[in-house]
Amino acid sequence: MAAAAGDRKIxxxxxxxxxxxxxxxxxxxxIVLGVAPxxxxxxxxxxxxxxxSGRLELVAVERAEQFAYLTYAVRHG
Numbered sequence: 001m002a003a004a005a006g007d008r009k010i011x012x013x014x015x016x017x018x019x020x021x022x023x024x025x026x027x028x029x030x031i032v033l034g035v036a037p038x039x040x041x042x043x044x045x046x047x048x049x050x051x052x053s054g055r056l057e058l059v060a061v062e063r064a065e066q067f068a069y070l071t072y073a074v075r076h077g
Contacts (some may be wrong), residue, residue, distance in 0.1 A: 015044065017048040023051060028074045031056070035068040 002011060012018055022028045033046065051074070060071035 010050075016044075020047050021026050023047075023069060023074065026076050030059075033070045033071045033072070035070065 012022060019028065019031065055075045056072040057075065058068075058070060059073050062069040062071075
């Protein structure tokens with residue numbers, strides 16, 4: 001997939017398992033996390049794999065009405 005994209009970006013839309021699989025192989029450069037104003041009593045983590053905070057850098061915050069979009073750069077290492 002990366003070879004076919006060349007220098008263009010690949011956009012993944014899906015859950016944490018999909019994002020985690022790409023992160024496991026060092027193929028994740030950025031995460032855009034959408035936050036909705038819903039309170040849940042319990043639930044699963046956003047990402048099922050652990051991406052420690054040292055690997056994530058918050059680079060942008062956007063607001064679209066009642067939603068927030070947090071953009072994190074992912075450091076490889």
